[in-house]
Amino acid sequence: MLSDMSTNRPAASATPTPTATTATPTTAPRRVHDDAPDTASRFARLVALEEGPERDAVRDEIVTAWLPMAHRIAGRFRDRGEAIEDLRQVAALGLVKAVDRFDPERGAFESYAVPTITGEIKRHFRDRMWALRVPRRVQELRNKVRVARRELAQSPGAPEPSVADLAARTGLTEEEVGAGLEALESFSTLSLDAEAPSGDDGYSLADTLGAADSSFDVVVDRESAKEGLRRLPERERAILYMRFFEDMTQSRIADQLGISQMHVSRLISRSCERVRNEALR
Numbered sequence: 001m002l003s004d005m006s007t008n009r010p011a012a013s014a015t016p017t018p019t020a021t022t023a024t025p026t027t028a029p030r031r032v033h034d035d036a037p038d039t040a041s042r043f044a045r046l047v048a049l050e051e052g053p054e055r056d057a058v059r060d061e062i063v064t065a066w067l068p069m070a071h072r073i074a075g076r077f078r079d080r081g082e083a084i085e086d087l088r089q090v091a092a093l094g095l096v097k098a099v100d101r102f103d104p105e106r107g108a109f110e111s112y113a114v115p116t117i118t119g120e121i122k123r124h125f126r127d128r129m130w131a132l133r134v135p136r137r138v139q140e141l142r143n144k145v146r147v148a149r150r151e152l153a154q155s156p157g158a159p160e161p162s163v164a165d166l167a168a169r170t171g172l173t174e175e176e177v178g179a180g181l182e183a184l185e186s187f188s189t190l191s192l193d194a195e196a197p198s199g200d201d202g203y204s205l206a207d208t209l210g211a212a213d214s215s216f217d218v219v220v221d222r223e224s225a226k227e228g229l230r231r232l233p234e235r236e237r238a239i240l241y242m243r244f245f246e247d248m249t250q251s252r253i254a255d256q257l258g259i260s261q262m263h264v265s266r267l268i269s270r271s272c273e274r275v276r277n278e279a280l281r
Contacts, residue, residue: 035068043104070095094120138183144170145180228278236271
């Protein structure tokens with residue numbers, strides 16, 4: 001009977017099994033900083049306006065709205081030898097350039113402004129802060145070495161990294177690391193009036209500099225005259241030796257050689273002129 005009931009029972013309609021839907025990957029939203037205001041409408045208005053007071057006012061509004069972001073970027077470069085107020089001024093200049101050059105159709109303003117402002121600050125350090133003019137390649141080596149040295153010295157009690165350690169960290173050669181280390185000392189200069197670090201004797205760095213030796217000119221002159229003297233006849237060489245090395249008078253030379261004093265004078269003049277011409281060739 002149970003089998004009959006099970007046989008006569010109407011078949012249950014098949015319930016459709018829910019199909020799994022393919023998950024759509026969600027794109028992580030772009031990070032928006034607290035100092036990144038929404039100025040899209042003002043940029044659209046700025047582009048549409050002609051040059052004039054109204055456009056300048058809209059431009060100033062945009063710059064003012066984004067100024068906190070420029071100050072935040074400037075703060076990343078503090079403690080590098082430049083006052084934070086000056087860095088903020090440089091960042092503000094970069095912000096103005098970014099506003100003037102930005103095309104709203106090419107994306108978000110923040111994506112364009114951040115590298116523009118950062119580049120302006122880095123250019124300021126490169127062109128204005130170096131006491132010595134250092135090639136850009138050497139400046140880049142300096143920055144890599146500085147970062148690597150700071151990273152290697154972060155651990156408490158870590159020794160000062162060697163040139164080999166810095167080379168392994170940066171992927172540079174030891175020669176390039178050496179150039180970067182030298183550039184680290186070229187960022188600022190010391191006045192020659194500063195006291196010498198070797199003691200408390202009051203001497204300045206300028207006191208340690210040598211002076212030009214006038215004897216060098218004599219050495220140059222002698223070497224230049226040697227060839228001309230070698231080419232003189234023996235008697236003329238003897239006359240010049242007696243006159244200029246033994247300090248003999250022309251009369252005494254004439255008596256010793258059995259010639260007149262006037263002839264000695266002519267020979268000295270002619271020989272000196274010949275040696276001079278040889279030296280100036």
